[in-house]
Amino acid sequence: MEGMNPLGAALRAWRDRLDPATAGLPHGSARRVPGLRRSELASLADISVEYVVRLEQGRVAAPSPQVCASLARALRLTGEEHAHLLRLAGHAADPRRVPRHVPDSLLRIMDELAANPLSVYDATWGLLHWNPLFAATFGDPARLGPADRNALVWQFLDAMPAPVRQTADERTAFEESLVADLRATTSRFPADPGVAALVARLERSPRFRELWGRPSVGGHESAHKVVGHPDVGDIALNSDTLTTQGGNLHLVVYTARPGTDARGKLDLLAAVGVQAVSARG
Structure with a gap:
């Protein structure tokens, strides 16, 4: 029954x-x-x-x-x-596995910051949750398969959902910090098979293999990038990462770069971007 x-x-x-x-x-x-x-x-x-x-x-x-x-x-x-x-479901909750539950408290914080593009990643930089303005700015991640919703996959396997530009120095710093962050994750969650599978997948990238061969361990905190949006043009953004202590979740907050017209473009996307994303689909 x-x-x-x-x-x-x-x-x-x-x-x-x-x-x-x-x-x-x-x-x-x-x-x-x-x-x-x-x-x-x-x-x-x-x-x-x-x-x-x-x-x-x-x-x-x-x-x-x-x-x-x-x-x-x-x-x-x-x-x-x-x-x-x-x-x-037959799975023991294992503290050695990467947490992927986004708590209500984090969702409430996202509601309060909804004027900015927001995204939540797990410790392997797998995308778990995003707000409508993130989808309107970067493209709707729902169109990707779950395995492809990962910032490292986007960066190293040329699977970026939206055209994003960085200077050579910005790209280098971004990639180095992401890889150092992933290395820290491998020691925090050594029993999670998803971590090893992700590393094996990323090793198809020569650039990732180069960085993975270094001993750097750290955390990713911030970045600068320009999104080439098809409707409103270039959007210059800063991103800052807030990491939860208990769940090792990363809340990434994107803000308009000072001295640019990015704030007005984000406001426009907040007003009409969701409909534009749907129409392009």
Whole structure:
């Protein structure tokens, strides 16, 4: 029977609990049931509706930790609830693995900073969450597969979702700090197979191999770049990285570079950019 398995029952209860407005969904027609529809959860978690149905009916043996993380973000679960979801799915919450749960507290901070492009990355620089202005500025990451939503993949494997320019010195500093940050991650989470898989993938890049051969260990904190936007032209941005202590998550805040017209262009994209992104799709 539907909803009788513990995982399915928990997902249904969390889906019923979440106010669609809290999840950022527009107000629509009257709802027969509270909370999110299955189709809405599927869209927010970037999985198919059919997969949500099978999860709730207990017809999926073991959804992956990545799927669990996507569901936790979509359902706005707490850290404890995310750990419970992992256990129900057959995965013990392992402190040696890279955390990928974006807590409500970080989402609230993003809401307060919504006038700027914002993105949240895990310790391997995998993109977990972004706001509408980030998508309007850099291109919608939802068009990429989950494995390609990674700042290191964008930088070293020429998979950048938007044309971004840096001076030679800026690019060098950016790449060196990213690689040093990734090296620190390998020692913090040595048991996470995703870390080793990412390094192996990046080693297809000669530039990454060169930097990976150095002993540098550090953290990525800031960068400068110019985004070549198809609708508003060049946008000169500074980026600053705020890292959470418990989850090793990186909140990247993009701000207009002083002395440029970037602020006005961001304001324009905030007003019409989401519609423009949708139209280009």
